[in-house]
Amino acid sequence: MYRTKQRHAILAVLSGNSSHPTAEQVYCRIRRQIPHISLATVYRNLKRLAEEGLILELSFPDEPNHYDPCTELHYHFRCDLCGWIYDLESSQVQIAHRLSSQGFSVRGQQAVFYGACASCQTK
């Protein structure tokens, strides 16, 4: 597999922090090292890394996509006010209740699994 410096740098930015950056944010950081990198390259690599299962693509309403280097099943909390995305413990069953006791005000939630359904697999 092709291992370009662009792809390396993108993975490094993601792995290096827990900020769940957008494509634009990844692009800005990488320009320090690779000033001529194109935003399209960032998008292309992020999309591919997600398809390869190396990173997770997170979709929120009213938001560009965010990217997460942690591909384990885990939950997130997104603050409506500051936009920060917190990682949560997946072992907590009644997360919404616990969040309240920790000072988070929960307005909504969603949980999604992706894959192929039974009927499509038999086609």
Add this chain to the structure above:
Amino acid sequence: MYRTKQRHAILAVLSGNSSHPTAEQVYCRIRRQIPHISLATVYRNLKRLAEEGLILELSFPDEPNHYDPCTELHYHFRCDLCGWIYDLESSQVQIAHRLSSQGFSVRGQQAVFYGACASCQTK
């Protein structure tokens, strides 16, 4: 609160089925009853209904938003092949495992809560 026939029709389409339609799909169905309705009106109403907490706005990668009349905490499974979005039981803790035994092939997952974090609430 203003109760236009457009708003009513949009809510009716959503409540009447479990297909988690997109704005475009809602628009197509409503045109049968209100041929002159504008797509912008559909978008505006869906956005508002979501803000008011009457419906849920679901965001997926590579997909326009989908809308769900059920605002209770529950999980979804989206098939990569046919695009269908299944509703899942929220009481199942190890959903991913159960899905496998039911013939679903799980490629990825995400779970998100929305609201205001503790530090923003004290501002």
Add this chain to the structure above:
DNA sequence: ATAGGTGCAAAATATTTGCTAGGGC
């Protein structure tokens, strides 16, 4: 050498907004 990736610009997609006219209360 060649397959595959990059950069740039343009296109495609999804969604929002400004404005005027019309409907609900």
Add this chain to the structure above:
DNA sequence: GCCCTAGCAAATATTTTGCACCTAT
């Protein structure tokens, strides 16, 4: 009548794509 909403068109935002050139293997 007044205010909010609809309809239309144009704008915006995000992401993808075509193509010529470059680079890793």
